[in-house]
Amino acid sequence: MNVTSSPDSKAAVPRFPAELIDSTPFLLKRLGFAVKEQAMEAYERFGLNPTHHAVLAVLDEGTRETQGAIADALGYDRGQLVGLLDELEERALVERRRDPSDRRRQHVQLTPAGRRTLTRLRAVAQELENSFLAALSAEERAGLHTTLRRLAEQHLPRCAVGSPNAR
C-alpha cells in the first residue's frame, strides 16, 4: 500500500480514481469547470467575460430591456447585473435611459458599438465551441447537444420546455 517513489510508476501519474472517471455527473462537473475556464480566457482579450456576452445577447433579442428582466433571463442577482451593466456602459456597449413614464425604471439598450462587439463575441464563442469539441465528429456534436438539451430541460428552468426559446 506504500506509494513507490519511482517517477515512472503508475502510481506516480496524477489521475482521478476510476469510479470518478466512470461517473457521468463527475465528468459533467469537471468539463463544465474546464469549459468555463477556457471561455474566461477566450473573452479576456476583449476585456470581457462570458457574462457580458450573455447580457448583450439578451438585449439583442429585444424583448427584455429593464434591469430586472435581464437579470431574470440569466438568473443573475440584481447587484451582479448592475455591475455588468456598469462595465458595459463604461465601454459604451450599452446605454441606460430612465423610463419617462416611470422614473424609477431604467431601460437598457445596445449601442452600435455593442452590436459590433456582440458579433465578435459570437465568433469567439464559436471558436471556443469548435476547439472544445474538436475530438468529436459533427454527428457526435449534434448528438451531445441534443442530449444536453434534454438534461437542460429538466434541470435548468431557463431552458425548460414551454419557455419560448426552448425548441
Next chain:
Amino acid sequence: MNVTSSPDSKAAVPRFPAELIDSTPFLLKRLGFAVKEQAMEAYERFGLNPTHHAVLAVLDEGTRETQGAIADALGYDRGQLVGLLDELEERALVERRRDPSDRRRQHVQLTPAGRRTLTRLRAVAQELENSFLAALSAEERAGLHTTLRRLAEQHLPRCAVGSPNAR
C-alpha cells in the same frame, strides 16, 4: 422594445437567450453547476460533500496514500486536502500515521468506518446519477458517457489516455 408587464406574456418568462441555449459549452457549464449543486445537497445528509468521497475513493484504490499523492490525484491544493483529511479524521473515516522511515511524511489510510461510509457514498452517487439522467434511456446515457470521456481525455489531464484509469 418595451417590456410588457403582462405576467403571461412570453417576454415575462425568465429564459436564456436562444444563442446561449444553442451553445454546447454554455449547456455543459450550466449543467456542470447544476449537478454540482445537486451533489452537494445529496451528500449533505452525511455531513460530507463530493470532495470527501473523492478522497476516500483515492484511498480505496490503495496506490496513493501520502498527502501529496492524494492531492495530485484529484488536482486539489495541499491546503485544501489537509482540511478535507482533518474533517475525515475527525469522523474516524481515515487515519494518518507518520512514515517511520521519513518522519516528515504522513501515510493516510481508510478505517473500517471509512470503508462503510464509502459504500454509502457510492450509493448516493449512483442515485444522483440516476435522477440527474432520468430523462435519458440507458443507451443515451451510455452514449453521453462515451462522448464526455472523449472530451475529458482532451481537456482533463487526470482523465488523459495513457493514465492507468483511462480505459
